[in-house]
Amino acid sequence: MARRNRDPEREAKREKMSSLLQELKVSSMEDIHDLFKEMIGTFLENGLEGELDEELGYSKYDYKNKTRDNSRNGTSPKKARSSYGEIDPNVPRDRKGEFEPELVKKQQTSISxxxxxxxxxxYAKGRTTSDIETHIRDI
Known part of the structure; x- marks a missing residue:
């Protein structure tokens, strides 16, 4: 039986994932769960940063284009339960306390x-992390 011709783009993605898994020394399902948990936490943080960018009207290091008197004020740690275990994203704050995140709401302890x-x-369909981040920011 002849082997199907594989899509070169798909093969390239598989090679990238394989090299990444080797680089991160992923060797068990537990390692994969930890990787997914870390990845979800990173995406949540990036999405929350995007929400704050939208709220304040300028990006993190673009304060010269700041048009409001409110500004960033660091981050606060948050514990959230997920199907992969506890995730500890850092939630950005604003000085006036007006920022109401939508992705992970205040007092929310479990993410959907x-x-x-x-x-x-x-991610499995091959979208890049920046594509996913952009999509979450759009949401």
């Missing part, structure tokens, strides 16, 4: 398995 699945699905 739905968003995790969507993030992992987009």
């Amino acid at each position: 398995g739905d968003i995790e699945e969507k993030i992992l699905s987009m």
Whole structure:
């Protein structure tokens, strides 16, 4: 039986993932779960940063284009449960305390398995982390 011709783009993605897994020394399912957990936390932080950018009207290091009197004021740690375990994203703050995040709301202790699945699905379909970040910011 002849082997199917594989899509060169898909093969390139597989090679990248394989080299990344080797570089990160992923050797078990537990390592993969830890990797997914870290990845979800990173995407959440990036999405929250995007929300604050939108709220304040300027990006993190573009304060010269700042048009409001409110500004960034560091981050606060947050513990959230996910299907992969506890995630500890850092939630950005604003000086006036007006920022109300939508991705992970204040007082929310559990993130929906739905968003995790969507993030992992987009990643599995070969979308880059910046594509996923942009999509989450759009949401």
